[in-house]
Amino acid sequence: MMVQNSIPTLERFGFGFLIGSEWRPAQEEFGALPFIYGTLVSSLIALVLAVPVSLGIAIFLVEQAPQKIARPIAFMIELLAAIPSVVYGLWGIFVLAPFIRNHLGVFLQDYLGWLPFFQGRLTGIGMLTAGIILAIMIMPIITAVVRDVLEAVPSTQREAALALGATNWETTTIVLGNAASGIAGAVVLGLGRAIGETMAVTMVIGNSPQISTSLFEPANTIASLLAANFAEATDRIYLSALIEIGLVLFLVTFVVNALAKLLILSVTRGNSRTA
């Protein structure tokens, strides 16, 4: 059905739809590249920030913390996953954006300003803000799943490792190795949510279809574009373009997931060989 509805733009723009970088509904010019770029980069920022933190929390909760502390913390983290994305978006506008504008951004420009990522003007709204919001949103999901995966590793393994004289840390790495595919699954799940997030991103990313190396510049993602415009698209060709970009989102998700699966496969294979 999506293909059928996007035939007008498919016929008119063909492959150019994917590589065009201008998105001007009024002039009936549609290029999806800035949105694909924005989707990938914002999700990547989110993963880079969220994965280490989530792993750390999950390991702490399962391997280190006593039950008394672990239970309430785990509960609170799962609660975080239930907060509606609009609330994250509002928090982004009112708390995170000013923080980035006045503190984090200034800090990054002072110390890492020579990198192209951290140049340009600081408005508090843009790719980095969106990435950080996404990271906070996917962190609870990844943490919760990783925690479950780690708990599923039989405790006999830990006992065996400890009995053989392994330190706590060495035991943890063994457990992690065995849980690798599950952890990777958790990451893919988080990635899926990051790619598909709409409202929170719309509210902080600046909604400007441009490709800029600077993370402080406004950008846009496919999901956020759809959220902001789908209800209002009255014109046939515009609607078709939006549906086609929805198809592109499918494609992007598929490719990213496939790549992630391949990565996991190679990682886990490597693990079983060394183990």
Add this chain to the structure above:
Amino acid sequence: MLKKTNLGKFISIGLASIVAFGLACSGEKLGQGGNSGSNSGGTMRLQGSGASFPKPIYEKWVNEFGKINPNIRIDYQATGSGAGQKALLAKTADFGASDDPMSDEDLKNAGGDILHIPTVLGAVVLTYNLEGVKEPLKLSAQTISDIYLGSIRKWNDQRLKTDNPTLNLPDAEILPVYRADSSGTSAVFTDFLSKTVPEWMEKVGMNKQPSWVTGVGVGAKGNDGVMGQVKQTPNSIGYVELTFAKENNLPAAQIKNKAGEFVEASLESVSAAAAASVAQMSDDLRTQITNADGTGVYPISSYTYILVYKEQPDTVKGKALADFLWWAIHDGEKYVEELHYSRLPADVRKRVEGKINSMASGGKPLRQ
């Protein structure tokens, strides 16, 4: 294992509630669609959807009208002008609402006569976040256009200083904020700039969703989105409906009108714009009143419309709708000013009365 069963339980509860919700909705639809349901069921429901520009006043009206007519319940959803037109055409709403009139093409393909009922007048204002600037900023169409096209980048630009000799404008970059979604507010704003600045006409033009210059400014969703962005970001400027600026205590710039005066958006200056344009109003009441002639006129003013089919499919609902519209432009007017909108000029209201009286069902007029 325990986790798994918990998860399973959650999922089944979730599914159950979704199913229950679905049943409830479809049940409601049945009651709503059927004649008998709306007659005997006690309360009748009317569904409206459209512009966010008049949302505060429509909500007030719906509320007050509901107090007088407890058996009629009207739901208004501010989905945006474009969505309002679409909902009316798809007949998922009993009335649509839009800031800019429907196009000739859409009207032709509507499968029935659609009436434009102007309800109130509003203004689009330029609001800004400038610390230490107390007096209102003065802007002309040219400077607004330059800011949004990216040729004025700093607040202390000479072009801004010329219009504002007394203000201490900072040496800071301007962040223009615009609407990322399709919107009647954008249509009014760009209509004004297109009429007055040739460069704007050429580069951006008049549109509900214009193509903004890449690299200049940020987009936000909805009047409240723009509001939030401006409120939160120092040295930003954005355009919103007057009510939103007033309720958030944000300043509104004075805009230079055709007569060369800098005018603040107010009930009087918006009414003046309407009065100056009465003569140009076409028979179907569709009109744009930006950049109107005359003195004391606020140049970015606009009517906002409720859209209804002239021929109503359901007599009872049609009657309720016609009564509501009649009430709104008469008794409802007393709520208009407190929400910073302006009343219709007297001659326009006369013509609107005629339109409401022409609403019919099964060949019979709905209002007697």
